[in-house]
Amino acid sequence: MNKTTICIIDDHKIVRQGLKGLLERMETYEVLHEFESGVNFLNSLPLEPKPDLYILDYSMPFKNGLEVLEELQAKDADIKVLLLTQNFDESIIDEAYYLGARGFLHKNCTAQELKATIDNIIKIGYNNVSEILKRVRQYENKPTNGSNIQLSEREMEFLTLVCQAEEYTYDQIADIMGLSVKSIEAYRAAIFDRYDIKSKVGLVLFSFKNQLTPPFKKDAD
Template identity: 80%
Template sequence: MNTTTLCLIDDHKIVRQGLKGLLERMDTYKVTHEFDSGVSFLEALPLSPAPDLYILDYSMPFKNGIEVLKALGAQTETLKFLLLTQNFDEAIIDEAYYYGARGFLHKNCTAQELKSTIDAIVKIGYSNVADILKRVRSFENKPTPQTHIQLSEREMQFLTLVCQPEEYTYDQIADIMGLSVKSIEAYRAAIFDRYDIKSKVGLVLFSYQNRLTPPFIEES
């Protein structure tokens, strides 16, 4: 059985201890890193070996969870974050996704909900892409629509697959397109650089704002 490695970022030691005990009793998880603030976490990067998933508290002094994600920028494309919070606020959820979180849970969640969300993020990349597709329509601070979008046929195919609710991973997109994962990463990097996009959610928001791919072109 493969072990999923985790990093805990929470300013309350008792919360970290309780969460670590709960997770490691499930046998499939191992907590390899712990931090008591977003600042100490950012200063320690890059972690070696890198954990499979980072469980990030929203409410922390100096830098809250959203501010940590903002500080990471494009790194959230490769670092998988699950945001935990006691503040079940729609605006916080939207911001979490906007800045690159892969999932969001209330701290009152059950152990099974926590496990299901962690497993989905590790295996698929996101816990609920369908929810993200719904939420991008209400994000504030949307980017200004581009007047000159130049995407190759392959880039457009890649973007279309990213924006589907089937929750395709980049590996699956590579299989569908008959290309290597390295080629898919090259398309992603090219679009990121060209249009200053920071995360997979940013790709979805970019497509939505400019009505580039289904299901967004029908909304024009």
Template identity: 60%
Template sequence: MKKSTIALIDDHKIVREGLRQLIEKLGNYSITHEFENGQIFLDTLPFAKEKPDLFILDYSMPLLSGIEVLQQLEQRQDEEYKVLLLTQHLEEDIIESAYQYGARGFLHKNCSAAELKFCLDNILSFGYSNVTEILKRIRNYKTREENKPQNIRLSDRELHFLTLVCDERELTYEQIAEEMNVSVKSVDVYRNALFEKFQIKSKVGLVLFSFRNKLTAPFC
């Protein structure tokens, strides 16, 4: 069975070595690349050889923070990068920004080996981890002045699509198409329309947009 490949982006060598030893003991994983900061990582893109399946990115680094690395990755159209953000900070602002810019999951640096394995497995198998947790965080998050709901106009189909995206069942786009009784191509049209109108770049970005503007349950 082919091992899932992982890249580590952290400015502390001892942390990278510890992660390497731990991850390679956890299961069918192989650490194929290491970068001592986000700028060096970005300078290597795109990968000359096979791209790793997943990237573990430290939040606090010199030159560029983990969030700034995610922002630059979101601007690239050539590849998709599955990134797990590793951080000592679990403030809602940081988590929200991480997902806004395409992170697939986040973990506190004090997590257990079992929690790390769970997160890796979920991102590699399903594309995301921690989605249920971030939904709970956002629902309980006090709306800031700059995030007051806007006057958003959506078609009935777009709103139905957005409601299903925010469903706690964490439906895939194929499952959303079945729920809406339309083709997957039609769902792609709804998604791309929202992406274009509101400058959104990811599925979790849609969830954040919806909750920030109180467009779906539990706000209406």
């Protein structure tokens, strides 16, 4: 059985040890990497082997979880991050999802809740899609109008592939489009800059909000 591989970033050793022990007792997870600060984690990128999921604490010295998440997304927008915290501030949750977090849990969650959340992120891509859509739409207060969106044919093709249920990586999208990964990154960066998008999740929400591509486009078959 292939195990889901995990990286834990938390400044409390007892939390890291407890979380690692809990996960590995479930027998479907393997903790590959542990870091006591977001700074040390970011300085160690890229990780080898690359984990399937990053469990990231919000409250850490020097850089909090949101700052780490933003830098991590800039380096690799295909990563899956679960934010784990004791601070259940609504604005923190909203911004975490806006920056690309795939799920959010309070540190007093049960083992069953933790397992369900991890499994949803790995199998579906997100823990709660409707919750993320609701929160990011509220967080993004800039009005947009789909009729004012200007994308080239290739940019639209790229965005369409990003929004597919298969959740293609950028490498896979490059293969499908017959382009280099560098070209795909250029399309991503151009759309990010033009429409102030911060993450791959943000690209999907951008298409959803403006009904640009299937399965969000109204006239899609």
